Amino acid sequence: MEETNLNQTIRCIVKLGGAAITCKNELEKINEENLETVSSQLRQAMNLGSCSNKVIGMDWSKRDGVSDISSTLADIDDQCQFTVDFSRFVVVHGAGSFGHFQASKSGVHKGGLIQPLVKAGFVATRISVTTLNLEIVRALAREGIPSIGMSPHSCGWSTSERNVASADFSGVSKAIDSGFIPVLHGDAVFDDSLGCTILSGDVIIRHLAEHLRPEYVVFLTDVSGVYDRPPTDPNAVLLREIAVGEDGKWSVVKPTPQSMNKQVEIIVAAHDTTGGMVTKISEAALIAKLGIDVYIVKAATSHSLKALRGELRHNIPDDWLGTVIRFSR
Template structure:
């Protein structure tokens, strides 16, 4: 195994949200303009010498199959149910790897040395919790000048047989195992609102304060797509606050709209004071 530079932090982890790069209401449909914009952001960061990791959601490439075949329920039940879920697992993986190819292609097209990495066979869960992870493989690719591109995936589960591993859990595990300077979640909306942004009286929240116990100091009401088997926006917020809490505020976390005028500056770690605060939400550690 190659020696790893354990003292070198990951500068940036960027999550391409499933709702940002796909149309969740239409099976296997890309939002190409957003994907191109997200890829351009990574290219900009790599050109500035940042060590970057990309993780993307599944969106309409996977959630539909996983939901329809109840993949997250595991390989229990009658022989027919187990057979059906195994088949559903294969369909789900076929779909998410198709999206991963599109994401990697978008990065390679702008001269980013991107390498797709699937979780299955490396990451293993136990009743939904991480039992074995693939962080070392991510670090090895980074140390050799590549941009790893991971995604939400089906994985084996020691207790259930199989399950769904979300991209958010991958990011959370990566931040737990290695120092990450910044995490940026690219969304289809301008950060977090106090209620679903589709509601006319929804108000944007520029900062979410979280204390050392992980308590969120903001009132937030969320909703998720009927096909989302990984928790929707609530899981994204919980993941973001957990990262900040677990790192004691060392990891800076933001949620921003893909393509907004603040994204590149956030990713590069530039001064927040000069940014349009209406285009993002910052997760702030409060002692």
């Protein structure tokens, strides 16, 4: 792994969950309303020190369904007097309804690039996830966030037996130090032993957190946090605080264990066959172990805004909905 030389620490790494920003059950459909709200909240969170509410749109490209770009451009010449300084964030997004179909149809996650179907699926998966990446970069840019798409596979991320073997921290650091917001994503990557596999956004987040040591990490999801059983179950209980010990094991602190089903861990694991929530909690626990607070919260809510702004770092209000994962010595 290469050395990282950041000029300053970064404030926050944010995961935009695939389920929160896309329409899960419709192929390659973005949840435009959520994405717009998430982008706006990110701008507010990054812009904390600024008194200006003026948004300097940075997407000057044509858009489907928008007649022309002249309205975006009319303001450009007036914008020079505004500063565009943002606090140091990194954004990583999942795939949601992009990439999933292509990957599962071809078995990219299982490797075997020598097979034509896998090779074609590798190309098709990357087309789909980079399409989503571009749309997210554009949505952030429209909010005036100076975002830079960085596609992990093409930036040199690769794995060995599904574990990250090489990563690009210097490109991310350089972009941050130059005042930009890198936007990475879950991607199909080369694997030294398997040929190829899928590198999830959650794993990327954990590696970035280890190397960039942000002040806090936020996972934006489509549910309010981590529950003791499927959130669709009317008896599901939101786990408000999880403590991670030196040994990496985690335990529920709030609600108090006495009031809870003792089999929380097993139930959480069982309701998630895709590995989504389990991976998320495992990766979050590894991040928390570094002493970095992790917030898992529903995207595009007042709760997510609080988490993104870093308001929960010293005090978590009783009416805040979400899961905090914290290191506990």
